Amino acid sequence: xxxxxxxxxxxxxxxxxxxxxxxxxxxxxxxxxxxxxxxxxxxxxxxxxxxxxxxxxxxxxxxxxxxxxxxxxxxxxxxxxxxxxxxxxxxxxxxxxxxxxxxxxx
Numbered sequence: 001x002x003x004x005x006x007x008x009x010x011x012x013x014x015x016x017x018x019x020x021x022x023x024x025x026x027x028x029x030x031x032x033x034x035x036x037x038x039x040x041x042x043x044x045x046x047x048x049x050x051x052x053x054x055x056x057x058x059x060x061x062x063x064x065x066x067x068x069x070x071x072x073x074x075x076x077x078x079x080x081x082x083x084x085x086x087x088x089x090x091x092x093x094x095x096x097x098x099x100x101x102x103x104x105x106x
Contacts, residue, residue, distance in 0.1 A: 005105040008073075011054050012103045014043075015093075022088055032086045032093070034101065040073035042080035042104045049100050061106075073106035080104055 001021060003012060018032060034043050061076040084101065087094040095101075 003103050007105070009058060010105040011049065012105070013049060013100050014103045015095075015099075015101045018086070018101055019093060022091065022093065026091075027088050028091050030088050032088055034084045034086070036077075036082040036103070038077075040071075040077050040106045042077045042082055042106070043084050044080050044102055044104065045084060045086075045095070045099050046102050047096070047098050047100075049102055076106040077104070 001014075001017060003014060003017075005012065014034075018034070022032065036043050058076075061079055062072060064075050064079060086101070
């Protein structure tokens with residue numbers, strides 16, 4: 001799966017992309033491992049990803065940069081994490097209806 005970003009800091013909901021991939025490969029049971037190899041990007045599961053909340057999250061993550069002293073994008077990515085492992089049963093992701101898989105570009 002390839003994700004293209006258009007901004008320096010961007011959050012992209014990739015939940016539907018992951019679900020489509022599960023259908024395409026006909027995965028009925030197992031795991032989906034999402035790994036982001038880019039040092040200034042990450043992935044996480046959120047319940048609500050409204051613009052107001054994402055702005056607050058980005059602001060909060062930016063505060064750690066002054067403490068750690070690294071480039072802001074690398075610090076943010078390290079704090080969010082580059083991986084998620086999700087369960088699949090009966091061809092469906094085992095997630096609540098309001099949970100979303102979010103890709104972060106810092």
